[in-house]
Amino acid sequence: xxxxxxxxxxxxxKAVASILSGDTYQTRxxxxxxxxxxxxxxxxxQWGPSSVTMTAVSGHITTLDVTAAxxxxxxxxxxxxxxxxxxxxxxxxxxxxADNIASQARYCQALCIWTDCDREGEFxxxxxxxxxxxxxxxxxxxxxxxxxxxxxHIMQAVSRLGELDYKQVAAVAAxxxxxxxxxxxFTRFLTLGLRPLGGPLSGNxxxxxxxxxxxxxxxxxxxxxxxxxxxxxxxxxxxxxxxxGITANFxxxxxxxxxxxxVIILYERCLAAKRATVKKVQEKPTKKWKPLPLTTIEFQKVxxxxxxxxxxxxxxxxxxxxxxxxxxxxxxxxxxxDKGMDLQGLVRKQIPSDRWGRYxxxxxxxxxxxxxxxxxxxxxxxxxxxVTFAAPTVLNDQERRVYEFVxxxxxxxxxxxxxxxxxxxxxxxxxxxxxxxxIIVLERNYLDVYIYDKWSDSAELPKFTIGERFEPTEALMTxxxxxxxxxxxxxxxxALMDANGIGTDATMAEHIQKIQEREYVCAVSRGNRGNRGNRGxxxxxxxxxxxxxxxxxxxxxxxxxxGAADGGSRGSNxxxxxxxxxxxxxxxxxxxxxxxxxSLGKPFLRKEFEAKMKAIxxxxxxxxxxxxxxxxxxxxxxxxxQERFSVLKTACRxxxxxxxxx
DNA sequence: GCAAGGTC
Numbered sequence: 001x002x003x004x005x006x007x008x009x010x011x012x013x014k015a016v017a018s019i020l021s022g023d024t025y026q027t028r029x030x031x032x033x034x035x036x037x038x039x040x041x042x043x044x045x046q047w048g049p050s051s052v053t054m055t056a057v058s059g060h061i062t063t064l065d066v067t068a069a070x071x072x073x074x075x076x077x078x079x080x081x082x083x084x085x086x087x088x089x090x091x092x093x094x095x096x097x098a099d100n101i102a103s104q105a106r107y108c109q110a111l112c113i114w115t116d117c118d119r120e121g122e123f124x125x126x127x128x129x130x131x132x133x134x135x136x137x138x139x140x141x142x143x144x145x146x147x148x149x150x151x152x153h154i155m156q157a158v159s160r161l162g163e164l165d166y167k168q169v170a171a172v173a174a175x176x177x178x179x180x181x182x183x184x185x186f187t188r189f190l191t192l193g194l195r196p197l198g199g200p201l202s203g204n205x206x207x208x209x210x211x212x213x214x215x216x217x218x219x220x221x222x223x224x225x226x227x228x229x230x231x232x233x234x235x236x237x238x239x240x241x242x243x244x245g246i247t248a249n250f251x252x253x254x255x256x257x258x259x260x261x262x263v264i265i266l267y268e269r270c271l272a273a274k275r276a277t278v279k280k281v282q283e284k285p286t287k288k289w290k291p292l293p294l295t296t297i298e299f300q301k302v303x304x305x306x307x308x309x310x311x312x313x314x315x316x317x318x319x320x321x322x323x324x325x326x327x328x329x330x331x332x333x334x335x336x337x338d339k340g341m342d343l344q345g346l347v348r349k350q351i352p353s354d355r356w357g358r359y360x361x362x363x364x365x366x367x368x369x370x371x372x373x374x375x376x377x378x379x380x381x382x383x384x385x386x387v388t389f390a391a392p393t394v395l396n397d398q399e400r401r402v403y404e405f406v407x408x409x410x411x412x413x414x415x416x417x418x419x420x421x422x423x424x425x426x427x428x429x430x431x432x433x434x435x436x437x438x439i440i441v442l443e444r445n446y447l448d449v450y451i452y453d454k455w456s457d458s459a460e461l462p463k464f465t466i467g468e469r470f471e472p473t474e475a476l477m478t479x480x481x482x483x484x485x486x487x488x489x490x491x492x493x494x495a496l497m498d499a500n501g502i503g504t505d506a507t508m509a510e511h512i513q514k515i516q517e518r519e520y521v522c523a524v525s526r527g528n529r530g531n532r533g534n535r536g537x538x539x540x541x542x543x544x545x546x547x548x549x550x551x552x553x554x555x556x557x558x559x560x561x562x563g564a565a566d567g568g569s570r571g572s573n574x575x576x577x578x579x580x581x582x583x584x585x586x587x588x589x590x591x592x593x594x595x596x597x598x599s600l601g602k603p604f605l606r607k608e609f610e611a612k613m614k615a616i617x618x619x620x621x622x623x624x625x626x627x628x629x630x631x632x633x634x635x636x637x638x639x640x641x642q643e644r645f646s647v648l649k650t651a652c653r654x655x656x657x658x659x660x661x662x
Numbered sequence: 663g664c665a666a667g668g669t670c
Contacts, residue, residue: 009669034670059668073663081664120668175666183665191664209665323670331668507667 001050003042004108004139006057006101006128008115010035011322011329013056015149016114020052020158031096034058037104045159046110046142053104057097060120062088062127064176066184073188079642081185082635086177088127101128102135110140113164117145118380119617120504123172125164148382150340170623171616177627178609182634183209186600189638190587193645197652200519200583207518210606211503211511213587216520217601218496220580220588222488229484235263235477237270239427239434242473243462250427250434250472256480267477270430278468279433280426286439288418288455290446292335292374293383294409296505297498299330304490305575306452307401310523311490311509317402318384326390327406331506332381335374337413341382344368347414349389350407359449363414367445371413385410405452412450419443423461429472436461486526487577500603501610512578520584523576586655590648596637605633 007013014036017025021040028037038054070076070084090098105111111132115121125143132139142161146153186208194201236256240249257263292298296315303314318330337343347368350360386407392400423438438461447453488496493512497503503511515521580588588601598605609630615621641648 057668058670061668063667064665116668124668172667179665179667181665185664187664205663207664211666319670504667506669510666 001044001047001110002108003044003047003050003052003110003112004101004104004132005052005054005112005114005144006132007054008057008059008121008124010056010058012114012116012149013038013054016154017052017054019149019151019154020054025054030055030100032058032100035097035100037100042158046161053108054114055100055104057101057115057124057128058094060124060127061094061098061131062090064180065089066180073192078185078188078192079635079638081181081188082631082638086180098131098134101131105132105135105139108136108139110142112161113141113143114146116380117147118378119168119172119613121380122165122168126166126169129164147334147377147379148338148341150338150342152340153338165617167617167619171613174616174623174626174630175609175613178630178634179210181631183207185634185638186641189641194649194652197649197656199656201652201656204519204583206583206587207514208600209511209514210609211497211507212514212518212520213600214500214502214603214606215493215497215511216515216580216584217588217599217603218493219488219515219521219578220585220601222485222492223580223585226484226487231481231483232258233260233479233481234258235260235479237263237267237432237434238474238476238478239270239276239429239472240474241276241462241470243464243470246460246462247473248425248436248438248461248464249459250425250436253433253435260479263477266430266432267475270432270475273430275469275471276427276429276434278425278464278466278470279428280424281464281466282424284422286420286422288420288447288453290372290412290415290417291409291450291453293337293371293413294385294406295333295335295374295376295383296331297333297494297508298335299384299406300494300509301491302405302452303402304494307405308574309398309402310513310576311494312513313398314402315506315509317398318406321390321395321399321403321406324390325387326395326403328383328385328387329381330384331504332384333376333378333505334381334383335376337371337373337383337385343371343414346385346387347411350386350411352389352391353407355404356407356411356449359411363411367416368414369416383413408449408451412446412453415446415449416443418445418447418455420455425461425464429475487524487579489526489575489577490523493578501607502603515584519581520587521578521580524579526575526577582655583652586652587648589655590651591641593647593651594640594644596640598633598637600637 007016017038017040020042025038025040030037035056035058040052041049042052043049064086067085067087070081111129113125113128115125129141141164143164144157145162146157190206190208194206234256237252240247300311300314303309304311307314315330318327321327322330344364347360347363351357384406390403395403418441420439420441424435426433426435438459439455440460441455447455490512494508497508516523591599591601612621612626616623616626
């Protein structure tokens with residue numbers, strides 16, 4: 001028998017060829033620079049001894065598009081895009097890949113699909129089948145199911161070949177059709193319709209996309225929350241006591257009150273009592289959990305917070321490291337390692353490092369612990385982990401930082417939790433209660449290698465005994481103001497997109513990039529606002545001072561951003577925040593004011609669609625029904641947008657041109 | 663000139 005195997009990317013094709021052939025494959029070039037054909041012999045349970053050609057595509061080999069009749073922007077009118085014919089085409093740069101599959105298929109009796117085991121992978125698999133059938137219409141088709149490239153796992157996959165799941169293929173086809181029709185229709189409508197207003201609207205492309213708009217909506221939503229925030233003054237009582245050279249800071253049980261007179265009365269009662277009484281002393285073991293195995297989303301959040309990169313930079317650096325073979329595939333939703341993976345073998349590879357090699361060595365000498373299991377598994381890829389050791393000299397500066405993070409995260413996952421002793425002390429002072437919380441770190445464990453985590457609320461407390469009475473060293477009434485929430489950071493935005501099903505791990509950073517390109521939002525260094533020329537919609541300095549008036553209010557809820565783990569990312573290149581431009585605000589406000597059931601600026605339509613795709617996959621509905629229903633929804637929004645277009649234009653005039661907000 | 667999704 002002759003068998004053709006096709007993977008989603010060359011790296012998988014090469015790895016599988018290597019495993020199935022025992023490293024005795026031959027390599028041949030194809031017409032595409034990223035794709036190689038690997039040939040070898042293999043004895044399939046299904047087909048017996050066979051000669052195999054293993055090749056790959058490079059992501060999708062087809063794309064959905066409108067026909068020539070609908071390529072013009074001016075005619076026919078954009079609403080026709082909801083009903084016009086659409087068809088799959090092979091883009092020019094993918095033709096050689098499709099041809100390679102067709103010509104190889106000509107000599108083969110069977111085709112085995114090795115694309116990633118996710119929805120998009122299933123769809124890519126179906127277009128590989130179509131390409132192969134052009135060369136050999138009667139070719140038999142099988143599908144391998146695998147989620148990593150451990151040899152034992154691949155051998156199991158090849159011994160239990162299954163079928164392509166055409167329900168998943170249909171779900172992806174539905175997504176493509178919806179995104180294409182709505183994206184083109186609204187983009188043309190907005191761009192052409194708003195152009196007469198002039199200014200930035202005369203030259204810009206005003207694009208709509210089912211992911212772009214909700215992403216913009218999050219930024220605008222937070223902008224208004226910040227802008228409409230009214231700080232409230234509050235008062236509190238803070239007690240501290242120094243003993244044996246150690247100071248214990250006690251927080252008030254009531255935290256804070258918004259009535260000054262009440263706090264004065266309570267405070268004076270404390271002072272009148274003179275002495276405080278220790279009511280409770282509790283010591284108990286505690287631990288700080290090691291991190292979960294690394295997903296793409298978590299990677300991007302950390303990279304934007306701690307490595308001073310944008311999500312997109314971080315992804316492109318990670319892709320380089322992956323292509324050079326240093327780290328595993330960086331696009332994954334999985335935060336648990338497969339039981340069969342040789343994690344200690346991966347730890348061993350890090351021993352040569354002069355920075356964490358010793359730590360890796362200690363792990364192998366008894367300190368190794370299995371990583372925690374998170375709740376996510378995309379069934380297509382393992383968590384991001386180092387594959388082999390990269391000497392610092394072979395990496396550039398950014399690669400070094402990303403690689404170091406991936407390695408330290410992995411080693412931390414294979415370590416023990418940090419352990420400590422927590423102390424809680426409660427005192428009564430007058431009629432008020434206060435407590436102090438302290439932690440002594442006993443075993444640092446993973447903290448030694450995972451330098452991004454600090455157990456920073458760990459403070460040592462002096463010894464107290466129950467019933468002990470003392471006169472506090474200091475008792476202050478403090479004053480503060482509630483603080484406005486901060487504008488969205490990239491980490492916040494990614495978290496919101498994730499929670500609302502906007503985009504995929506591979507595309508979130510691109511959407512964030514896109515709404516900046518379109519000049520819907522701009523990224524501004526925190527603490528550097530009000531300095532954005534005339535592009536921002538922000539009113540003067542909306543940055544309400546962050547509370548903490550006087551010397552008090554340690555627990556004021558205003559804490560901005562990262563919190564304890566934010567280890568030293570201040571300075572010139574600090575965390576960026578997203579603020580909408582006038583144009584961005586105008587678009588979201590305009591759509592909101594048209595009062596649809598489903599505003600395009602909100603994530604609900606996309607979220608609903610995500611649920612419908614799942615329903616297609618579970619055979620609870622069909623692609624045709626979903627496309628029909630959803631296109632109806634969007635077409636309704638479209639026709640209302642046309643009817644009430646003056647509302648949108650008014651919002652644009654108001655925000656983009658008038659003095660609104662300046 | 664327009665989308666979102668793959669991958670390099």
